[in-house]
Amino acid sequence: MGKLNSDYRSHFPQLASADGEPSSLYLDHAATSLKPKSVVDAVSKYLSCETANVHRGVYRLSEQASERYEQTRAQVARFIGSKNEQEVIFTSGTTDSINRVASAWGDQNVRASDLIICTRLEHHSNFVPWQQLAIRKNARFEILECNERGEFDLFQWREILKRNPKIVALSGASNVLGVLPPVLEMGRDARAAGALVVLDAAQLAPHSRLDAGGDAFDAIAFSAHKVYGPTGLGVLWMRGELLSTMQPIEFGGGMISRVEDQTTTWAPVPQRFEAGTPPIAEVLGFSAALEFVESIGFEAIQSHEANLVHCGFEVLGKIPGIRIFGPGPGSPRAALFSFGVEGVHPHDLATFLSERRISVRAGHHCTQPLHRKLGVPATTRASFGIYSTTEDVEKLAQGIHECVSFFKRSLR
Amino acid sequence: MSENLNQLYQDIILDHQKDPRNFGELKDATSRREGYNPLCGDRVQLALKCDKIEGKLCDIRFRGDGCSICMASASIMTEEVSGQDLGEVRRKIEHFRDLMKGQVDPDTIESDLGALAGVRHFPVRIKCALLPWMTLKEAVDEEGAS
Numbered sequence: 156m157g158k159l160n161s162d163y164r165s166h167f168p169q170l171a172s173a174d175g176e177p178s179s180l181y182l183d184h185a186a187t188s189l190k191p192k193s194v195v196d197a198v199s200k201y202l203s204c205e206t207a208n209v210h211r212g213v214y215r216l217s218e219q220a221s222e223r224y225e226q227t228r229a230q231v232a233r234f235i236g237s238k239n240e241q242e243v244i245f246t247s248g249t250t251d252s253i254n255r256v257a258s259a260w261g262d263q264n265v266r267a268s269d270l271i272i273c274t275r276l277e278h279h280s281n282f283v284p285w286q287q288l289a290i291r292k293n294a295r296f297e298i299l300e301c302n303e304r305g306e307f308d309l310f311q312w313r314e315i316l317k318r319n320p321k322i323v324a325l326s327g328a329s330n331v332l333g334v335l336p337p338v339l340e341m342g343r344d345a346r347a348a349g350a351l352v353v354l355d356a357a358q359l360a361p362h363s364r365l366d367a368g369g370d371a372f373d374a375i376a377f378s379a380h381k382v383y384g385p386t387g388l389g390v391l392w393m394r395g396e397l398l399s400t401m402q403p404i405e406f407g408g409g410m411i412s413r414v415e416d417q418t419t420t421w422a423p424v425p426q427r428f429e430a431g432t433p434p435i436a437e438v439l440g441f442s443a444a445l446e447f448v449e450s451i452g453f454e455a456i457q458s459h460e461a462n463l464v465h466c467g468f469e470v471l472g473k474i475p476g477i478r479i480f481g482p483g484p485g486s487p488r489a490a491l492f493s494f495g496v497e498g499v500h501p502h503d504l505a506t507f508l509s510e511r512r513i514s515v516r517a518g519h520h521c522t523q524p525l526h527r528k529l530g531v532p533a534t535t536r537a538s539f540g541i542y543s544t545t546e547d548v549e550k551l552a553q554g555i556h557e558c559v560s561f562f563k564r565s566l567r
Numbered sequence: 568m569s570e571n572l573n574q575l576y577q578d579i580i581l582d583h584q585k586d587p588r589n590f591g592e593l594k595d596a597t598s599r600r601e602g603y604n605p606l607c608g609d610r611v612q613l614a615l616k617c618d619k620i621e622g623k624l625c626d627i628r629f630r631g632d633g634c635s636i637c638m639a640s641a642s643i644m645t646e647e648v649s650g651q652d653l654g655e656v657r658r659k660i661e662h663f664r665d666l667m668k669g670q671v672d673p674d675t676i677e678s679d680l681g682a683l684a685g686v687r688h689f690p691v692r693i694k695c696a697l698l699p700w701m702t703l704k705e706a707v708d709e710e711g712a713s
Contacts, residue, residue, distance in 0.1 A: 502607055502634035503576070506689060510569040518607045532608035532632045561572075562581065562635075 163459075163541045166191040166447070170542060180513040180547055185330050185358060185491050185520075185538035187380045190444070197443035198385055201436045209435055210409060210426070224435060227442040228425070231390055234445050235360075235375060237367035242398065244391040244425045245433055249357040250280040252376030252391035253324075255428070256353055257284035259404045260374075260397065261322065264351075267293040269321035272350070274299040274307065275528050276329045276336070279521045281355035281376075285324050294321070303529065304482050305334030312341070316348045323350040327359025331522050331536065332481030333464075333488040335359070342371030351397075357381055358489055361540070362460065363453050367392045379437060383540075384444035388437040391428075398424045405430040456541060460490035466545040467492050467537075470552035475559065480529060491538035493520070496555060499562050501535040507558040513551060574685030575692070576635070583679065584635040589645035593628040598710055602702030604694055609633030611641050611699045617710050622653045624707070629699065636683075636692050641699035643679045653707060660704050667693050 164170050167189045169181070181189060207216035209224045225240075232240040246252045261284075265271070271289045273282050275298050289296035299315060300308045315323075323345040325338045342352045353374045356365055360377040367375055374397075379388040393401075403410055403421060407430040412420040421427045448456070468484040471477060476497030482488050496504060505517035516536045519526040526532065537551055593614035602611045611631040618625050627649050629641045644663075648656045665671045666684060673684030686696045 500634035502609075502636070502692070502695060506575070506692060507572060510572050523605075526608065532610060533634075561576070564581075 163451070164544070166193070167542050168192050168195060178512070180550055182513060182515050182537040182539065182543070182547065182551060184540035184543070185381070185489075185536065186516055187386065188361065188383045188540050189542055190385070190440075191383055191447050193443040193447055194384060194440045198436045198440040201439045205439075208432055220435060223442070224433070224438055227438050227445075230442055230445050232367070232392075234449070235356075235365040235367040235390070235392055236369065237392060239395055241423075241425055242367070242392055242395050244393070244398075244428045245438060246376075246389045246391050247387055247434070248380070248389035249355060249376045249378045250389075252374075252389050253281055253353065253355065254284045255391060255404065256351075256374050256376070256393070257288045259401045259428075260351065260393075261285075261288040262291070262404075263402060265289075265292045265294050265321055269294040270315075270318055271296050271322045271324075272299055272315055272320045272345075273297075273324045274326065274336070275301045275525055276305060276326050276332065276334070277324065277522070277524070278326065278330055278355060278357070279523070280357075281324050281326060281353070282524060285322065288322075298524065301334075301528070303332075303480060304486070305329055305332040305336065307336065307341075312344075316344055319348050320345065320350045322353065324353045324355065327354055327356045327365075328362060328489040329481070329525075330358050330491070330538075331493045331520050331525055331534065333491045333493070334482050335487045335489060339366060339369070339371045342366075346370065346373065361448065362456065362489055365392075373397060379441040379444065382441075382444055383447055384441040385434075385437040388434050388441055395424065398428070401428075403427050403430070407431050409433075451541060459541060460539065463490050463539045463543055463545060463548060464488050466548045470549055471555070474552060474555050477555070480534060489538075490540075490543070491536060493534040493536040495531055495534055496559060499558055501533040503562065504535050504555065504558050507561060508551075508554045511554045511557075513554050515551070571685070571688050575689055577682045577685065579679050579682035580635060580639040583639035583642040587629075587638055587642040589628050589642065589649065590630065591628050592630070593626060596628075598706050600702050600706035600709070602698045602705070604633075604637075604698050607634070607695070609637040609695055609698055611637065611702050613641075613699070613702050613706055615703075615706050615710070617653070617707075619710070624648055624651055624653060624656050626650075627703075631699075633698070634692075634695050636686060636695040637698050640683055640686075640696040643683065644699050644703065647678065647680060648703065653711065656703070656707055660700050660707075663700050664697070667697060 169189050207220045209221040228243050229240040231243045271285050345352045351373045354372045356375050356377040361382045375392040380386040410427050410430040478495045480493045501517035518533050596614035597617045598615050600613050614628045616626040627645045669687050673681045
């Protein structure tokens, strides 16, 4: 497929300025990404003239839908570096994917006193399911600590490995600090110590090729809507040998083979883990999204993001009283900045910027454990996608400067 | 400069945020209550001194960590309710809820409370303004029950 025209913004209908309306600046990519027209079109096309259910009909429309659905599964497998599309399960999102591992694998395999490890960086979706699993099973739940830059306590990590953890849950990229932990190395070490390694790739998936074919992870979870795709859809990749021994936890149509009066046998993997009618329109939209990303290429994406990060440090760094969390300039970072500004609460900053039609996020970004460690109740976060420009970053900085002046005016 | 922003962040609000009234510890508190908004991290801790026989809120202090709207609302609230009888406190809580719903004409309010009227144009921030009042309601309800 050909390389995409590098005027990336032109692909996003939401960024087309309506006549007379001041343009809006969307800086919440980490919450959900904007969608390229090809994704919108793919969803609309299915809903308006290709509608049929999958795996059920023998008529042509259904066959076509089924074929495209399964082709997308294969496309996802390639996208994440896996050679086996049977290891790709469509779910309703990262949260659903991780919960499924915690239930289907966790409940079936974790025993009392087993050790379950999360990191201080984790999003609630890769923290609470494990915490609750540990409570259910009377297992030990411990947190691998990190510093303000998101660097792990390596001494603690080595101690953890010696205790043969049962499950280690890691994040490929922090949605708050932007840090990119060394998950390949950590995953390999943890698997060598006997752990099931689960990677939350929600923030990492749009940024670099995942390692589903390698030896670092047992399960990978991510969401379509953060990779320029529609909402309501995610992926769970899991090693085939694990899937084949896992009992399903959701039952019904699509995941069965024979349903007798008193017993049922299961469909093969992955259908066994996809009960009910799947989000077909969303899967087809996701296919268009993956094509979009692949046509730009991860190298171009990373170069674009590095440019934004560099600009970010330069202009945001000049704001008096700003505190940027996470790795410093020069260290690898996902294209996002969480920060505090002295004298202005994140909420007030976000409201002020919203009036300037700049959309940033304020709060704890679903990471209460991390914000406790940072010692702040909330931060403001600006996050960038392929459609973001250095101009956007400069407008953000300008908006923050004005906000600081606005709130300073009441100082006596 | 946006008219709405000026309405939201009136000088009175910013003044209460920078110089909150009744902020701090209350040593002989008869009850304490914490309110927390998990969506944004706003946290308010109230300490009340109630006289059950007289049915009066004799004194009130607050502590907390939150946005300017939440902190200003808490500060203004303590000025409104301190020294009032509990029936009046309950009435003032309902009155504030009505103000946030847009059911009260802010011009009819003489105190600093009127400055919070601008919040209703920012629906996401209404929760911030309401947090101290809802926390107070819980505290007063608990006092009434015990």
